[in-house]
Amino acid sequence: MSNLIRWAPLAVFIALASALTYGLAKPARTNITSKMVGAAVPSFKLAPATSGLPGLSSADLAKGQPHLVNFFASWCGPCIAEAPQLKVLAEAGVPIVGIAVRDRPQTVAAFLARHGNPFRAIGADNASQLQMAMGSSGVPESFVIDGTGTIRLQTIGPINPQDVAGIIAAVRDAR
Amino acid sequence: MIAEAGLAALWLGAALCALQLIVATLGVRGEVQLAATVRPVAIGQAALTVFAFGMLIWLFVRVDLSVLLVAENDHSEKPLLYRFAATWGNHEGSMLMWVTILGLAGAAIALFERRLAERTLTATLGGQAAIALGFYAFLLFASNPFARISPAPAEGQGLNPLLQDPGLAFHPPTLYLGYVGLSVAFSFAIGALVTRDVGPAFARAMRPWVLAAWIFLTLGITAGSYWAYYELGWGGWWFWDPVENASLMPWLAATALLHSVTVLATRDGLRAWTVMLAVVAFSMSMIGTFLVRSGILTSVHAFAVDPRRGTFLLALLFLYIGGALALFGARIGTVREGARFNLVSREGALVANNLLLSAVLGIVLVGTLYPLIVEAVTGTKLSVGPPYFNAAAGPLALILVALIGVGPLLRWRRDALMPLLRRVAPAAVLAAVVLVGVKFAAPRMHILPLLGLALAIGAALASVAPLWRRNLLRTPLFVWGMVVAHFGIAVSLAGIACDSSFTVEKLVAARVGETVQVGPYQVHFAGLAPTFGANWQALEATLEARRGAGDALVLKPQARAYWSPPTETSESAIHTALDGQLYTVLGKAAGEGRWQLRLWWKPFVTLIWAGGGLIALGGALALLGRVRRGRRRPQEDWS
Amino acid sequence: MRPLILGAALLLTSAVLADSGLPPAPLSDTQLADPRQEAAAQTLMETIRCLVCQGQSIADSNAELAGDMRALIRQRIAAGEKPAAVRAWLVRRYGAWVSYEPPLDRVTWLLWAAPALFLVAGLFLARRSFRPRQRR
Numbered sequence: 001m002s003n004l005i006r007w008a009p010l011a012v013f014i015a016l017a018s019a020l021t022y023g024l025a026k027p028a029r030t031n032i033t034s035k036m037v038g039a040a041v042p043s044f045k046l047a048p049a050t051s052g053l054p055g056l057s058s059a060d061l062a063k064g065q066p067h068l069v070n071f072f073a074s075w076c077g078p079c080i081a082e083a084p085q086l087k088v089l090a091e092a093g094v095p096i097v098g099i100a101v102r103d104r105p106q107t108v109a110a111f112l113a114r115h116g117n118p119f120r121a122i123g124a125d126n127a128s129q130l131q132m133a134m135g136s137s138g139v140p141e142s143f144v145i146d147g148t149g150t151i152r153l154q155t156i157g158p159i160n161p162q163d164v165a166g167i168i169a170a171v172r173d174a175r
Numbered sequence: 176m177i178a179e180a181g182l183a184a185l186w187l188g189a190a191l192c193a194l195q196l197i198v199a200t201l202g203v204r205g206e207v208q209l210a211a212t213v214r215p216v217a218i219g220q221a222a223l224t225v226f227a228f229g230m231l232i233w234l235f236v237r238v239d240l241s242v243l244l245v246a247e248n249d250h251s252e253k254p255l256l257y258r259f260a261a262t263w264g265n266h267e268g269s270m271l272m273w274v275t276i277l278g279l280a281g282a283a284i285a286l287f288e289r290r291l292a293e294r295t296l297t298a299t300l301g302g303q304a305a306i307a308l309g310f311y312a313f314l315l316f317a318s319n320p321f322a323r324i325s326p327a328p329a330e331g332q333g334l335n336p337l338l339q340d341p342g343l344a345f346h347p348p349t350l351y352l353g354y355v356g357l358s359v360a361f362s363f364a365i366g367a368l369v370t371r372d373v374g375p376a377f378a379r380a381m382r383p384w385v386l387a388a389w390i391f392l393t394l395g396i397t398a399g400s401y402w403a404y405y406e407l408g409w410g411g412w413w414f415w416d417p418v419e420n421a422s423l424m425p426w427l428a429a430t431a432l433l434h435s436v437t438v439l440a441t442r443d444g445l446r447a448w449t450v451m452l453a454v455v456a457f458s459m460s461m462i463g464t465f466l467v468r469s470g471i472l473t474s475v476h477a478f479a480v481d482p483r484r485g486t487f488l489l490a491l492l493f494l495y496i497g498g499a500l501a502l503f504g505a506r507i508g509t510v511r512e513g514a515r516f517n518l519v520s521r522e523g524a525l526v527a528n529n530l531l532l533s534a535v536l537g538i539v540l541v542g543t544l545y546p547l548i549v550e551a552v553t554g555t556k557l558s559v560g561p562p563y564f565n566a567a568a569g570p571l572a573l574i575l576v577a578l579i580g581v582g583p584l585l586r587w588r589r590d591a592l593m594p595l596l597r598r599v600a601p602a603a604v605l606a607a608v609v610l611v612g613v614k615f616a617a618p619r620m621h622i623l624p625l626l627g628l629a630l631a632i633g634a635a636l637a638s639v640a641p642l643w644r645r646n647l648l649r650t651p652l653f654v655w656g657m658v659v660a661h662f663g664i665a666v667s668l669a670g671i672a673c674d675s676s677f678t679v680e681k682l683v684a685a686r687v688g689e690t691v692q693v694g695p696y697q698v699h700f701a702g703l704a705p706t707f708g709a710n711w712q713a714l715e716a717t718l719e720a721r722r723g724a725g726d727a728l729v730l731k732p733q734a735r736a737y738w739s740p741p742t743e744t745s746e747s748a749i750h751t752a753l754d755g756q757l758y759t760v761l762g763k764a765a766g767e768g769r770w771q772l773r774l775w776w777k778p779f780v781t782l783i784w785a786g787g788g789l790i791a792l793g794g795a796l797a798l799l800g801r802v803r804r805g806r807r808r809p810q811e812d813w814s
Numbered sequence: 815m816r817p818l819i820l821g822a823a824l825l826l827t828s829a830v831l832a833d834s835g836l837p838p839a840p841l842s843d844t845q846l847a848d849p850r851q852e853a854a855a856q857t858l859m860e861t862i863r864c865l866v867c868q869g870q871s872i873a874d875s876n877a878e879l880a881g882d883m884r885a886l887i888r889q890r891i892a893a894g895e896k897p898a899a900v901r902a903w904l905v906r907r908y909g910a911w912v913s914y915e916p917p918l919d920r921v922t923w924l925l926w927a928a929p930a931l932f933l934v935a936g937l938f939l940a941r942r943s944f945r946p947r948q949r950r
Binding site: 407409411414416444445448473474513515516517518522523526527529530533534537538541542545549552553555556557558559560561562563567568570571680681682684762763764765766771773 | 838843844845856860861863868870871910911912913914915916921922925926929932933939940942944
Binding site: 003006007009010013016017019021023026030 | 451492544548
């Protein structure tokens, strides 16, 4: 039996075990990042999610001004956690628009009354249609959209206090 | 004190295990006096592991909440069976079971193995001790099942409700007996490589052990598949999930090994290859365990996942698999090459069987790990699922089934094509008739299931052909075993083909009082009521299913809520008829007083698991035949 | 009542920890009237990964987003779109990870070639076990 062949199993195993070692060493990444970053916001038109605020369409996001699009829901716990950060962002002048995912007008209104309203407009995404079109997979998630309607940045999970500065910078860069 | 006694037994067992390794090593080097003690040491070691495992079971049954593991996985309101089975429904307990079975396997070799050359046997028990030692270390240093918690909580956290099922009492122990039983083949290979004793006698000695492990593995996979089928409530029985693949890979390797070991035993061929497969089979068990425990692949069956423990297991993989393969590389050159044979012969068919089984094993392994490799190299995430595995492994599996029809009808040494064709003709004609008939009756059936069904029926006939014109009473048991196992494969394949092609699914949002047609059944949604059990409450639908003018069957699928830990599950209700199963699931409220119902009519789906049972039964018959023949005539053994 | 969480109960990894009060989207659990279209949609759904409970296909998952994805797939199939196009639409948004059917490209050619490679390697090894054809 030739030398090459009898050592081949060991070589294959070492290659395989290296893959396993990598698998163990890499940080567990369960977030699904959107592949739409860098592309134009898909065309959409959503009805208002609650009374008193307008709905949202893709045309609203391509009028020269950058936006932070925040996917949220009144039934989502972490969305409560990020409410103070959204308030800070709104006070810093970041134009924030909301997408209420699978929500009812009354509960959205109650949520805003309780946790503050940083939004200029909120579209109702009742069957997660826009969420899927944007490549988003949960709430809360946020996207920075530039003035031409191009997606620049995605943040997954609640916006934490340490994320605020980065988002402000991203919005500034998106002008 | 119970926990401390268990822990002490484990430490003692580890010490005896180290002693076993030392004594065996010296024994192989020529200390014959010492070598004689290796058997009693192995038996003593096994007794200690059994004692420790018994102590853990006792702690779980008594719900001793001062033990951390019990507090985390047990609950006093649980029925006795689940308190008992909860012992291994967690990481530490299942690893203790692993060590216990390793010990028992070593003791079984020490007690019953009489055919293997004494020096090889000593080396084999040394190999078994070497493996066990690593897992003892894993238990004692990284997953101590007997750790105490202070203060003890007032109540346990309970067991994952999905595991609160009789399946937990049966599936993991059986699967583990198979997984770990393959360690015997591994140790045999190590022993044979150390003593350079690879030949027919070695193969004959190893064969019953491989068979035994393979039987348990077959039963464990079959049981696991059925358990997932009824418990997860989506009507699927196999999803090519990493954890499922982890159990399939050792089975594929062991199946190949069973066939190659026959060639080695009978014709002294495939020497290096058989040793290789013996190493690979248990390596697949360890890799599978690593994949399940480390959680490096996303799986629906993942439980007790902990990356820190993954590191320890990975080190064991490197040590044992790497070590065995290095030994193989260093030693196999000195093992004389085996006999060669003709292409058209029983040996030729067995080589083809090994080639195809190994290719399928390779496909499953590569498919399972490819996402990891791609992510390591390119950073992108990829999924490899059923479309790949079916397309890549399906055709090879079908050729394998065709081979079942041909192989056993071939003579050893040399055969000719024309007489073979005559022997195979009836089955081939039957398969062709079925193919044309089914194609005509169900023109839109996909090609793989269509071929599968035709091949299954042809192979079913061909698999019993070896009994043709034989005195059935004088036919050796292992021939019966082969026939039954091959027939079981055909039965399973028929079930798979029918399920994938003829299943009828009905999703409805129904009000109480409505009737739905699914397959041959009229299902009447008769009522909805709350009900409760020992540690859950549920909403239970009453479905009355009628087939033709017959009496109504009552099925009661439930949507259950457990409170410790709080989890919701759906309990499917299944009616098994001779020609299939009616599978019902109660889903969510769909508004306006409607409830989501998922109903399936699955024709002949039960054949899948019946086939699995037959395969295991065939293995059991073969094992019985081999053991009896081994007692009577240890020298000649012609299959 | 909250939806039932099946096998993925242990794998709630996404930010979605609660469920909305809205009923499922109309086509999430309703079959298409045309059996051919329904079969095509079903085959596709069985090969799309659920984004919430990541070990399951959306056909098997009870997560709300999986329901919405099923509704999306049924709508598009009903509108005459080809399953491959719907898969491509999802892959464009979530990456190849969302599809259990690996594409054939420069990263995955080795995966798809694996069966042939194994067979060739196996034949090469097996060749050594056979006697050269004997002259009679």
